[in-house]
Amino acid sequence: MNIRDFEYLVALAEHKHFRKAAEACFVSQPTLSGQIRKLEDELGTSLLERSSRRVLFTDSGLQLVSQAKRILAEVKTFTEMASLQGKDMSGPLHIGFIPTIGPYLLPLIIQPLKKAFPDLELFLHEAQTNQLVRQLEEGRLDCIILASVAETEPFIELDMFNEPLMMAVPENHPWADKTELDMVELKGHTVLSLGDGHCLRDQALGFCFAAGASDDDRFKATSLETLRNMVAAGGGVTLLPQLSVPKEKVKDGVSYLKAVNPTPSRKVVLAYRPGSPLRKRFEQLATFISKTVNISQ
Known part of the structure; x- marks a missing residue:
């Protein structure tokens, strides 16, 4: 066995799919499958339940996956230490x-x-x-x-x-001409937000909830650009990180305002x-x- 075998094993455990694991390891599916079977023969134990259409690991397989992760982490540390021999x-x-x-x-x-x-x-x-x-x-x-x-x-x-979050509103919104928006003005309003899994969702909504706003649960964006486009289309208002905001106050149907009292940030x-x-x-x-x-x- 070698380090590459451990990488195949960990990738298969993560993706639970031979083709996806092979793609992640930049090898063909038959290559990855063959190496896993060869590893099983070498270890003398079954790592997978092959009767199922899904990739299911045996108890022995799960234990070896955990050990393989530790080995790969140690190899990574070894490589890092070696790289420090230079600049x-x-x-x-x-x-x-x-x-x-x-x-x-x-x-x-x-x-x-x-x-x-x-x-x-x-x-x-x-x-x-x-x-x-x-x-x-x-x-x-x-x-x-x-x-x-x-x-x-x-x-x-x-x-x-620390990156401030700025308010984005449609260019024809009553707030559009403002340069600043006191967060208390959000009270009673709904805001657009990202979907679950984005840490910015919880961070932004935390400031909005504190101001008395609520989350618009009819829509959850997958990206900041989707949020921006929804605002431009008149779908609502949202908070966007400053780095994602253009230099212009109004651009492509969206007006940007500095949020204050408090200034939301991450x-x-x-x-x-x-x-x-x-x-x-x-x-x-x-x-x-x-x-x-x-x-x-």
């Missing part, structure tokens, strides 16, 4: 971003990062918070950039910036595993990003 800011770095940060932060930092650290090889991954946390725990990501939430408490967090952090030997690299990266991103409070 702090050189070599591969796998970074995860949540969808409400990645599309707006990356255009601001990618070129400056490449210029400042030409020897750093960046691999960028986008997923929701719970997926990123799991991938970080399993060693498949080196660090993640997201809004600080309870799920990141087991990790070390490096604060980068803390954007870089999180990494406590035992990672790449601490200095993460600290340099977090400092660079916080200096590069211009956030006006």
